[in-house]
Amino acid sequence: MRVRRRMWGGALTLLLGAASLPGGTAVAATGATPPRASSIPSAPSAPSVPSAPSAPSAQHPPGSLPLARLFDNTAISDDSRPGAADFDGAGHSLSAQDLTAAGWSRGRVLAIDGARLGWPRSAAGSPDNVVADGQAVTVTGRGDALTFLVAGTGGSGTDGASSTDGASGTDGASGTAVSGTGTVRYRDGSRSHYELSAPDWRSGPLSTKAVALPHINGTGGQTAETARLYAVTVPLRAGREVASVVLPADPGTVGDLHVFAVSVRDSGQGRTGSWAASTAGYRAVGPWQDRTLRLVVHAGASGPRARIRLANTFAAAPVDIGAASVAVQGSGAAAEAAPVPLTFGRGHAGTRIPAGAEAFSDPVDFTVPADTNLLVSIHLPGTVTAAPVHQEATQLSYVSAAGSGDRTGDSGGTAYPETMTIWPFLTGVDVEGGPGSVVALGDSITDGVKSTSGANRRWPDVLARRFQAQSLVPRYGVINHGISANRIVTDRYQGDGVSTDAGGVSAQHRLERDVLAQPAARTVVVFEGINDVRWGTSADEVIGGLRAIARRAHERGLRVVAATVAPCEGYPDCTPAVEARRQAVNAFIRDHGGVFDAVLDFDAVLRDPQRPQRMLAAYDSGDHLHPGDTGLKALGDSVDLRALVPGRRG
Numbered sequence: 013m014r015v016r017r018r019m020w021g022g023a024l025t026l027l028l029g030a031a032s033l034p035g036g037t038a039v040a041a042t043g044a045t046p047p048r049a050s051s052i053p054s055a056p057s058a059p060s061v062p063s064a065p066s067a068p069s070a071q072h073p074p075g076s077l078p079l080a081r082l083f084d085n086t087a088i089s090d091d092s093r094p095g096a097a098d099f100d101g102a103g104h105s106l107s108a109q110d111l112t113a114a115g116w117s118r119g120r121v122l123a124i125d126g127a128r129l130g131w132p133r134s135a136a137g138s139p140d141n142v143v144a145d146g147q148a149v150t151v152t153g154r155g156d157a158l159t160f161l162v163a164g165t166g167g168s169g170t171d172g173a174s175s176t177d178g179a180s181g182t183d184g185a186s187g188t189a190v191s192g193t194g195t196v197r198y199r200d201g202s203r204s205h206y207e208l209s210a211p212d213w214r215s216g217p218l219s220t221k222a223v224a225l226p227h228i229n230g231t232g233g234q235t236a237e238t239a240r241l242y243a244v245t246v247p248l249r250a251g252r253e254v255a256s257v258v259l260p261a262d263p264g265t266v267g268d269l270h271v272f273a274v275s276v277r278d279s280g281q282g283r284t285g286s287w288a289a290s291t292a293g294y295r296a297v298g299p300w301q302d303r304t305l306r307l308v309v310h311a312g313a314s315g316p317r318a319r320i321r322l323a324n325t326f327a328a329a330p331v332d333i334g335a336a337s338v339a340v341q342g343s344g345a346a347a348e349a350a351p352v353p354l355t356f357g358r359g360h361a362g363t364r365i366p367a368g369a370e371a372f373s374d375p376v377d378f379t380v381p382a383d384t385n386l387l388v389s390i391h392l393p394g395t396v397t398a399a400p401v402h403q404e405a406t407q408l409s410y411v412s413a414a415g416s417g418d419r420t421g422d423s424g425g426t427a428y429p430e431t432m433t434i435w436p437f438l439t440g441v442d443v444e445g446g447p448g449s450v451v452a453l454g455d456s457i458t459d460g461v462k463s464t465s466g467a468n469r470r471w472p473d474v475l476a477r478r479f480q481a482q483s484l485v486p487r488y489g490v491i492n493h494g495i496s497a498n499r500i501v502t503d504r505y506q507g508d509g510v511s512t513d514a515g516g517v518s519a520q521h522r523l524e525r526d527v528l529a530q531p532a533a534r535t536v537v538v539f540e541g542i543n544d545v546r547w548g549t550s551a552d553e554v555i556g557g558l559r560a561i562a563r564r565a566h567e568r569g570l571r572v573v574a575a576t577v578a579p580c581e582g583y584p585d586c587t588p589a590v591e592a593r594r595q596a597v598n599a600f601i602r603d604h605g606g607v608f609d610a611v612l613d614f615d616a617v618l619r620d621p622q623r624p625q626r627m628l629a630a631y632d633s634g635d636h637l638h639p640g641d642t643g644l645k646a647l648g649d650s651v652d653l654r655a656l657v658p659g660r661r662g
Contacts, residue, residue, distance in 0.1 A: 075148065075150075075256070076148035076149055076150040076151075076197075076255075076256035076257075077147075077148070077149065077150055078149070078150050079142060079149050079150075079151075079271065079273065079274060080132065080133070080134075082142045082147050082149065083132070083134065083139035083140055083141060083142055084139060084142060084143055085098075085099065085139060085140075085141050085142065085143045085268075085270060086098060086099070086105070086134075086137060086138060086139050086140060086141075087099040087105055087106050087140055087141050087163075087270065087272070088105060088106045088107075088108050088111065088134070088136050088137075088140050089105040089106070089107070089108065089136055089137055089229045090108050090109070090136040090137065091107055091108070091109050091229065091234060093136075093137060094107075094229035094230055094231065094232075094233055094234055095229075095230070095231035096136070096137035097136070097137055097229070099165060099213070099270070100165035100166075100213070100268075101165065101268070102230075103230050103231040104228050104229065104230045105228070105229045105230070106225060106228070106229070106239055107225060107227045107228075107229050107234065107239075108136035110225040110226060110227055110239075111225065113329065114223055114225060114328065114329060114330065114366060114367040114368070115329070115330030115364060115365070115366030115367055115369070116131050116223060116366050116367070117131070118131065118132070118133050118134070118135070119131065119132075119133040120366065122161075122222075122273075122366055122369045123369050123370045123371060123372065124159070124161075124222050124243040124368065124369055124370065125159065125243055125245065125277075125370075125524050125525050125528075125529040126277050126278065126280070126529035126530075126531075127157075127159035127243065127245070127275050127276075127277040127278075127529075128275055129159060129161050129243070129272075129273040129274075129275055130273050130275070131161075131272070131273065132272060132273070140272065141270045141271060141272045142259065142270070142271045143262075143268045143269070143270055144192060144194075144208075144259040144260045144261075144262070144263075144268070144269040144270070144271055145259065145261060145262040146258060146259060146260070146261045146262070147258070147259045148197075148256055148257075148258050148259075149256060149257045149258070149259060149271075149274060150255075150256050151254055151255075151256060151257045151274055151275065151276060152253070152254055152255060152256075152276070153253065153254055153275070153276030153278075154251070154252070154253050154254070154276065154279075155248060155254075155276040155277045155278050155279045156247070156248060156250070156277060156279035156280075156528075156568055156569070157245040157246060157247055157248055157276075157277045157279075157528070157568065158196065158206070158245065158246050158248060158254070158257065158274060158275070158276060158277070159243055159244070159245045159274065159275055159276075159277050160208060160210075160243070160244050160245070160246070160271055160273070160274045161222065161241060161242070161243055161271070161272040161273040161274070162208070162210035162241070162242055162243075162244055162269065162270060162271050162272065163210055163211070163212070163213035163216075163240065163241050163242060163270050163272075164188070164189055164190030164210035164211055164212045164213060164216070164267050164268065164269055164270070165190075165212070165213055165267055165268050165270065166188055166190060166212060166266060166267025166268070188212060188266060188267065189209045189210060189211045189212065189216065190209070190210050190212075190263055190266055190267040190268060190269040191207060191208065191209040191210070191260075191263065191269070192207075192208060192259075192260025192261055192262075192263045192269055193205055193206070193207055193208075193260055193261075194206050194208055194257060194258050194259050194260045195257070195258040196248060196249075196254060196256075196257055196258075197254070197255045197256045197257070197258070198249065198252040198253060198254060198255060199252070199253040199254075199255045200252060200253075202249070202252065204248070204249050206246035206247070207246065208244060208246060208259075208260055208269065209244065210242060210244065210269045210270065211240065211242050212240075212267075213239055213240055213241070213270075214228070214237065214238075214239065214240070216240050216242065217507070217521070218238070218240065218506055218507040218508040219503045219505075219506060219507030219508075219517040219518070219521045220242065220507070220517070220521050221240040221241065221242055221368070221507065221508070222240075222241050222242055222243040222368045222369075223240070223241050223366075223367050223368040224238050224239070224240050224328065224368075224508050225238065225239040225240075225241075226238065226328075227239070238508075241272070245277065245524060245528070245529075247567045247568050247569075248276070250569055254276050257274060259271060277529070279532065280442075280448075280530070280531030280532040280533070281532055282444060282445065282532070283319075283442045283443065283444060283445075283446070283448075283531040283532050284313045284315060284442065284443050284444075284445065284446030284447065284448055284449055284488070284489040284531065284532060285313070285440060285441075285442055285449035285451075285489045285490075285491035285530055285531050285532075285533075286311045286312050286313045286314070286315065286318070286380055286441045286442060286443045286489050286491075287309045287310060287311050287312060287386070287440065287441040287491065287492075288321075288439060288440040288441070288451075288491035288492060288493060288530065289309075289402040289405070289435050289438070289439055289440075289492065289493070290402060290439070290493045290494070290495050290516060290522065290525075290526045291323055291325040291326065291400040291401070291402065291439060291516075291525075292401060292402050292403050292404075292495045292496070292498075292505065292514040292515065292516040293326070293400070293401060293403060293505040293511055293512075293513055293514030293515070293516065294325070294326035294327060294398060294399070294400050294401070294505075294508075294509065294510055294511060295398065295399070295401055295403075295510060295511060295512060295514060296397060296398050296510055297396060297397065297398060297399045297401070297436060298395075298396055298397060299395055299396060299397045300392050300395070300396040300411070301392075301394065301395040301396070301414065301415065302392070302393055302394075302414075302415050302416070302417050303391075303392055303411060303412050303413070303414060303415070303416060303417075304389055304390065304391045304392070304411075304412040304416065304417075304418060304419040304420055304427070304428075305389065305390045305392065305409065305410070305411055305412075305436065305437075306345050306387050306388075306389045306409060306410040306411070306412070306419075306425075306428050307387070307388045307389070307390070307409045307410075307435055307436075307438050308341060308385055308386070308387060308407050308408065308409045308410075308466075309385070309386050309388060309407070309435070309438070309441060310383075310384070310385050310386075310407075310468045310473065311380045311381065311382065311383070311384050311385070311386050311441060311443075312382065312383065312472075312473070312476030312477075312479075312480070312489050312490050312491070313380075313382060313443055313446055313449075313476070313479075313480065313487065313488070313489030313490075314379070314380055314381055314382035314443065314446075314480070315379070315380050315442075315443020315444050315445050315446055316377070316379050316443070316444060316445065317375045317376060317377055317378065317443065317444040317445075318338060318375065318376060318378045318380050318441060318442065318443050318444075319354075319372055319373045319374065319375045319376065319441075319442050320336065320338065320354060320372070320373045320388055320438065320440065320441055320442075321370060321371070321372055321373075321438070321439050321440035321441075321442065322336075322365060322370060322371045322372075322373075322390070322437045322438060322439065323365070323369075323370040323371075323400055323437065323438075323439045324365040324366065324367055324368065324369055324370065324400060324437070325368065325370070325400040325439075325525070326368070326400050326505075326507060326508060326509075327367040327368060327398070327399075327400060328367050328508075328509075329367055330364050330365060330366045330367055331364070331365050331392070331394075331396060331399070331437070332362065332363075332364050332392070332393055332394045333356070333362045333363050333364070333365065333371065333390060333391070333392070333437075334361070334362045334391035334392065334393035334418055335353070335354075335361050335362055335390075335391040335418045335420045335421075336353075336354040336356075336362075336373060336388070336389060336390050336391070336420055337351035337352055337353050337354055337387075337388075337389045337420040337421060338351060338352050338354060338376070338378055338386060338387070338388050338389075338441075339351035339352065339386065339387045339389075339423075340381065340384060340385070340386060340387070341384075341385040341386060341387050343425075344410070344425045344428075345387070345410040345424075345425030345427075345428035346423065346424050346425035347387055347422075347423045347424075349423070350421070350423050351387065351389060351420060351421055351422070351423065352376055352377075352378045353376075353420070353421065354373040354374070354376055355373065355374045355376070356371055356372075356373055356374060357374075358374060359374065362391070362393075370439070375444060380441070380443050382477075382480045383468075383476070383477055383480060385468075386441065388438055388441065389419065389420040389422075390420070390437060390438065391417070391418040391419070391420050393417075393418075398510045399436040399437060400436065400437065401434045401435065401436045401514060402434060402435040402436075402439075402495075402514075403434055403495075403496065403514035404456065404459050404460070404461055404495075404496040404514075405433050405434055405435045406433075406459075406460045406461070406463055406464075406465050406466070406470070407433070407435075407465065407466055407468075408431050408432075408433060408465065408466055409431065409432050409433070409434075409435065410425065410428035410430065410431055410432075411428060411429075411430040411431070411432055412427045412428050412429075412430075413427065413428075413429055413430070433465075440491070440530075440531075442531045443489070446487065446488075446489060446532075447486035447487060447488055447532075447534070448486075448488060448489070448531075448532035448533065448534040449488060449489045449490070449491050449530055449531060449532055449533050449534060450475070450479075450488045450489070450490045450491070450533075450534060450535045450536075450537065450656050451491055451493055451526070451527045451530055451533050451535070451536045451537070452471075452472040452475075452490060452491070452492050452493060452494060452537050452539065453493050453494070453519055453523070453526065453527055453536055453537065453538050453539070453540065453561075454493070454494035454495075454498070454537075454538070454539040454540050455494060455495060455496065455497065455498045455499070455539075455540050455542065455543055456494065456495075456496035456497060456498075456543075456637075456638060457471070457494070457539065457542075457578060457638060457639060457644075457647075458470065458471065458472060458492060458493075458494025458539055459492070459494035459495060459496045460473075460492075460494070460644070461496050461638050462633035462634075462635065462638035462639070462640055463633075463640065463641055463644055464641055467641070469641045469644055469645065470492060470494075470644060471639075471644045471645070471647040471648040472490045472491075472492040472494070472648070473490075473492075473648070474644065474645050474647070474648025474649060475490045475648045475651055476489065476490035477648075478648065478649070478651075478653065479653065482653065484653070484654075485653050485654060485656075485657050486657065488534060488535070488656065491530060493522075493526040493527065493530075494539075495514075495515060495516035496514075496515065497513075497514075497515030497516070497543060498515055498516045498518070498519060498540065498543065499515075499518055499519065499540070499543045499544045499547070499549070500518060500519045500520065500540045500541055500544050500549075500554055500557035500558065500561070501518055501520070501544050501549050501553050501554060501556075501557045502518055502544070502547075502549065503516075503517040503518050503521060504516055504517075504518075505517055507521070515543075518557075519538070519540050519557070519561060520557055520560055520561060523561055523564060523565070527565065527570070528564070528565065528568050528570070533570055534570065534571060534656075534658050535570060535571040535572075535573060535656045535657075535658060536561075536565050536570050536571070536572055536573070537573045537574075537575060537612065537656070538558065538561055538562075538572070538573070538574050538575065539574075539575035539612075539614060540577075541554050541558075541577040541594070541597050542577050542578060542580060542594065542637070544557075545577070545590050545593035545594050545597065546580070546583075546585050546586065546590050549593075550593065551592075551593045551596035551597050551600075554593070554597050555596075555597060555600045558574060558597075558600070558601070558607070559607055562574070562607050562608055570658075571609045571610075571656070571657070571658040571659075572607075572608050572609050573608060573609060573610045573611070573612060573655060573656060574601045574604065574607075574608045574610075574611055574612070575601075575611070575612040575613075575614040576597075576598040576601050576602065576611070576612070576613050576614050576615035576616070577594050577597055577598055577601075577614075577615060578614055578615055578618045578619075578627065578639070579591075579594070579615060579618060579619045579620075579624065579625050579626055579627050580594075580626075580627070580636060580637045581623070581625040581626040581627075581636065582626055582627075582636030583635060583636045583637040586636070586637070591625050598615055610655040610656075612650070612651055612655065614647055614650070617646055617647055617650045618631050618639060618643055618646070618647070627639065627643070628643075630642055630643075631643030631646055
């Protein structure tokens with residue numbers, strides 16, 4: 013649906029219809045203001061976002077153009093002039109002040125799900141996005157996926173006329189994702205097609221949004237309603253260099269698909285995941301003010317250089333990182349040797365991480381030993397009252413005294429009098445070199461709930477040690493993306509706002525962040541479903557979720573291995589109906605008809621042969637749902653390592 017778009021800052025009103033024309037030409041629109049340098053260093057470095065011409069041209073030259081030169085819609089207005097933009101054709105827009113408060117300042121490079129996206133440099137009230145209609149966009153690079161920063165708009169509405177779920181009360185199309193098919197052009201002359209779907213900016217799911225903003229501007233002023241923007245990725249053909257991208261054609265009356273940024277995501281070749289954890293929720297903490305967190309994590313794979321990944325997932329505001337360091341753990345909060353300082357954005361001591369984004373440290377010369385605890389220290393110079401966390405660390409970490417400042421360089425542990433059992437902000441430790449990573453996507457059993465705290469006896473830990481101790485297959489890193497209470501089909505945590513629920517968004521909703529965006533991911537092992545069937549999700553729905561995960565992972569070239577769901581008779585809510593659903597899911601996994609590349613029968617490993625609906629007593633932690641250390645070791649030891657190697661069938 014192409015609607016009349018208003019361009020403010022003068023008496024000019026244009027019909028902007030950047031339709032693709034034969035021969036690769038397209039109609040141009042005016043663009044952004046001159047670039048302005050960000051005062052805060054970006055987490056990962058990236059090329060600057062090209063500026064657009066100061067006046068419209070009649071036609072683009074043959075070929076493609078940078079996205080900013082195609083901007084034909086204005087989505088952002090200043091709160092003092094809320095009518096100076098028209099994102100949706102009904103006079104509504106995003107608040108420039110809300111975006112700045114979230115850390116999404118003009119020209120900022122945002123790292124989201126492993127991609128680097130340049131937020132437009134346009135001033136409020138100037139064109140800042142493209143309404144997709146077949147435009148050819150210059151995008152270059154090699155990687156595993158294209159990432160688009162998008163939102164959908166659909167139909168008309170009136171200021172203030174919104175329902176409680178954020179959908180416009182007069183807009184019949186609200187909540188409907190706007191989709192279309194585009195084309196990727198490669199340097200070798202080949203092409204591939206992709207399907208791009210942009211959820212609605214006012215009523216799309218919060219669990220998959222990149223950022224949520226608290227207001228919507230309109231010609232009548234500002235209303236308190238949540239606006240959303242999304243980072244959506246689509247697969248690329250492996251090994252081919254992208255030359256340009258043709259956006260989807262105008263989808264018609266269902267709405268408009270808006271593109272703010274697009275880039276090729278680095279596939280992480282040459283890196284291996286040594287440790288990882290999923291952001292499971294956003295909870296109240298501290299408050300921490302001018303304090304240092306010293307987080308204890310267990311490295312699986314070794315490497316001569318390292319980097320860390322920090323995430324501000326689910327947040328509403330940016331967080332400042334003053335300094336960071338890494339060291340091998342000695343005893344408690346003490347390091348074995350002087351911690352090695354980390355930098356960000358090519359040499360900055362700290363960084364600001366916008367809401368919903370992440371930051372990667374620069375690679376540093378620090379040898380990560382296999383099967384060793386590390387100390388990752390993070391100085392928080394400001395006041396932090398809420399943080400993205402991994403709740404069930406099964407590990408003791410440390411916090412410096414209030415107001416103690418930057419203690420990231422301390423070798424001793426006396427500055428860290430407090431302890432905690434969560435992992436805030438830190439989501440990964442990667443090493444250079446190695447063959448890549450196996451990702452364990454799971455729930456509390458993968459998370460290690462009921463295993464011995466601090467002993468690193470989760471089944472992915474067992475598997476990581478086995479990989480490092482052999483030479484018959486590649487020595488993959490094994491990264492643990494289990495979340496206690498997680499489900500395949502439904503979200504426990506809704507994906508926005510401070511909450512005490514740290515069960516995470518569903519495995520389907522976190523698949524991009526926790527699996528597909530992981531460095532050099534080769535194989536994913538999916539071991540989930542017990543929480544779904546325990547809470548009433550039908551077997552068919554769970555099977556549908558497993559099929560969707562397998563399809564998306566295969567599109568990105570990953571090997572997909574599924575594990576059968578473990579028995580739970582004796583746990584209070586594991587009724588005969590639950591058992592029937594579990595058996596139906598397991599029957600599908602065992603006889604999957606090619607959906608998966610291999611199957612791990614974890615049910616058969618753990619069950620009591622005399623009573624197969626119940627866990628063997630020797631493996632039971634005592635609650636009849638979670639294996640103890642012995643059961644977790646049995647799971648890790650049962651895996652045929654060859655089943656996890658891409659290219660094999662089994």
